[in-house]
Amino acid sequence: MKWLLAVLACAGLAGAVSYGRYWTLPDRHNPWAPLHYAEPPNWLTRYKLQRLAQQPEACLALMASTPWRFAPIPDRETGPGCGMHDAIQVQRTAVAIGPPLALTCQAAASLALWERHVMQPQAALWFGMPVRSIEHYGSYACRNVAGAGRRSEHATANAVDLAGFVLQDGRRITVARDWSRPGPAGQFLQSLHQGGCGLFTGALGPGYNQAHADHFHFDRGPFGICR
Numbered sequence: 001m002k003w004l005l006a007v008l009a010c011a012g013l014a015g016a017v018s019y020g021r022y023w024t025l026p027d028r029h030n031p032w033a034p035l036h037y038a039e040p041p042n043w044l045t046r047y048k049l050q051r052l053a054q055q056p057e058a059c060l061a062l063m064a065s066t067p068w069r070f071a072p073i074p075d076r077e078t079g080p081g082c083g084m085h086d087a088i089q090v091q092r093t094a095v096a097i098g099p100p101l102a103l104t105c106q107a108a109a110s111l112a113l114w115e116r117h118v119m120q121p122q123a124a125l126w127f128g129m130p131v132r133s134i135e136h137y138g139s140y141a142c143r144n145v146a147g148a149g150r151r152s153e154h155a156t157a158n159a160v161d162l163a164g165f166v167l168q169d170g171r172r173i174t175v176a177r178d179w180s181r182p183g184p185a186g187q188f189l190q191s192l193h194q195g196g197c198g199l200f201t202g203a204l205g206p207g208y209n210q211a212h213a214d215h216f217h218f219d220r221g222p223f224g225i226c227r
Contacts, residue, residue: 027039028042028044029042029044030044031044031047031048034048034058034061034062035048035049035052035062035109035113036062036065037062037065037066037112037113037116038116040117041113041117041198041199045113045198045199046198046199049106049109049110049113049199049220050201052105052106052109053086053104053106053220056086056105059086059105059106059108059109060072060088060105062109062112063088063105063108063109063112066094066112066116067094068090068092068093068094068108068112069090069091069092070088070089070090070091070108071088071089071091072087072088072089073087073088073089073102075087078142079142081142081151081155081156082142082151082155082156083155083156084102084104084140084156084157085104085156086104086105086106087102087103087104087105087157088102088103088104088105088108089101089102090102090103090108093111093112093115093134094112094115094116094120095115095130095131095132095133095134096132096133096134097133097134097136098133098134098135098136099136099138101136101138101139101140101160102139102140102157103139103140103157103158103160104156104157104158104220106158106220107139107157107158107159107160107200107218107219107220110199110200110218110220111160111218113199114195114196114199114200114218115134117195117199118191118192118195118196118198118199119131119165119192119195122188122191122192122195123165123167123188125191126184126185126187126188126191127167127171127184127188129167129168129169130167130168131165131166131167131168132166132167132168133165133166134162134164134165134166135162135163135164135165135166135172135174136160136161136162136163136215137161137162137163137215138154138160138161139154139157139159139160139161140154140155140156140157141154141155142155143155146211153202153219153220153221154219158219158220158221159202159217159218159219159220159221160217160218160219161215161216161217161218162175162215162216162218163175163176163214163215163216164176165188165192173185173188173189174214175189175205175206175213175214175215175216176213176214176215179205179206179213180206189205192216193205193207193216194226196216196218196226197226200218200219200220201219201220201221201222201223201224201225202217202218202219202220202221202223202224202225203216203217203218203225203226203227204216204217204225204227205217205227207227208227
């Protein structure tokens with residue numbers, strides 16, 4: 001509710017100043033302006049990402065502004081509670097990713113912003129070089145949440161599991177090996193998880209349970225969780 005009131009207050013200010021023709025609110029502080037890939041996230045980014053779920057054309061336009069290689073996937077049902085809607089097939093993100101990924105456009109948008117504004121800045125901070133590739137455990141899988149009677153966000157390609165990162169010099173940082181390790185590798189992974197909490201609705205890692213001991217689970221589901 002607090003963020004909604006803030007958005008409404010901001011919108012009222014935008015209308016007032018625009019009507020008076022004295023000043024135009026910058027896009028980054030305008031709740032109705034589109035997201036920009038190169039612009040650092042701010043207090044409105046989560047709201048704008050959430051809105052992309054109802055704006056497939058705007059989402060594809062955002063993704064077209066990135067260096068990703070992808071193609072839209074036709075909507076389809078693949079089983080009870082499973083399928084893809086407004087999804088894309090990703091051949092490459094801003095870095096190499098190995099096997100292609102199927103992701104909802106909204107989840108892909110979150111991942112694109114996370115790569116640019118979390119992963120690469122943190123790699124530069126801790127190692128003085130960028131990440132050149134990401135290792136993953138996939139995205140789409142028609143299955144339930146482990147131990148639960150409801151479908152996983154993976155069942156609709158609305159989640160991705162990230163296992164490791166290869167730096168420009170070939171060094172490999174993995175969640176399974178380095179999460180609790182003192183020093184730059186562990187700090188790097190901790191910062192990636194924390195940054196995921198700001199750009200995804202679900203961000204799970206080794207601190208959540210044993211099933212996530214070797215990867216980060218990032219999703220755009222309805223349940224806000226950062227563990």
